[in-house]
Amino acid sequence: MVDLRMDDFRSSTNRECGTKAFLLAGEALGLFVAHDRGDLATVRHFSSSVAGAELNVAIGLSRLGQRALFLSKVGDDPVGRKIRLKLQSNQISDKYLFKLDNRRTGLMMKSRVSEGDPEVVYWRHDSAASTIAPMDIREVDFDEIKAIHMTGILPALSDSCLEAAYEMVDIAKRNNIFLSFDPNVRISLWKDERMMRSRLNDFCSKADLVIPGRGEAAFLSQKDSLAAMGSFFIKNGARFVIIKDGVKGAYLTDGKHETYVSAFIVESVVDTVGAGDGFAAGVLSALAEGLPFARALERGCAIGAIQTQSESDNDGLPNSEELTNFIESHLQLQLREGNEIEQN
């Protein structure tokens, strides 16, 4: 396995970078998860929590000991308060969580399914977070930022959010801040599919690290093998590409080397949503600790697998001890299975 390292992503052993933070900007939503399977229209009971790709990654990073800053806007309503409490209970500063009097916080509902991805429905048009604009990004003290993780959801929310996303990219480039990008394709949030593909590919081309899911990579590149998808993003300008391959694992390339890390085996999958965000938190925290890419992918796969066992989009995200326990117990499970196969 190729032992790639990201030399310029300064490790947390470097005193200055150790105290710096990851920045995540995007929309946090109230989440209602169905208790019962079936059509959302007929479900009577839901549990309420909060969701949002960038929030999920921020929580994942913070639980693993990284400093994370989350920038967003919420309404003056219970869901906005719930999001603020969520940040506080996860040791994430709320200094960039701006409260608006004239907008509501967005909401989403998620169905419960026996297999495959659940149905997700949003109430977020004209939400508080849809008014995020470049001037909000300029509120951030970028001297305290070591890396920015962006997703393709923020640029989809509104014209001002699109501009805010480009503002973050420009600031990252000007200040030599590491930028990772998960395209998080959400067709329902865009006006037009062709425009969505071209915008998302533009963001991918500007990132140091692109982290699409396999289906997303195929859609954006119009290629069908992992190698061809990877080289598409590298040729477009990304430096590293990690393609999340669901139940199988994840693939990495820098255009010269490639490697594949297998997924962990889990007995039951409750809900796949959020696995990709958990994966990103795992990879990014490992890189920030100065670990090689192979270890970073392993950590990403472990957290992705853990996340599939939780109905919430972020409640299952592990702290370091839970992560270590999972990796140890599940590696043993794989070894035991391997041994049994050898003995047969």
Ligand SMILES: Nc1ncnc2c1ncn2[C@@H]1O[C@H](COP(=O)(O)OP(=O)(O)OP(=O)(O)O)[C@@H](O)[C@H]1O
């Ligand atoms: N059923 C599963 N069993 C074990 N590990 C899984 C499973 N599903 C996902 N994972 C792990 O989580 C990682 C991310 O999952 P996936 O490939 O579904 O990402 P994604 O498409 O970005 O997901 P989403 O956008 O729904 O959060 C995978 O690379 C894998 O390591």
Ligand SMILES: O=C(O)C(=O)C[C@H](O)[C@H](O)CO
């Ligand atoms: O789908 C979205 O817009 C969200 O941000 C909600 C979920 O938490 C997210 O998709 C998980 O990746």
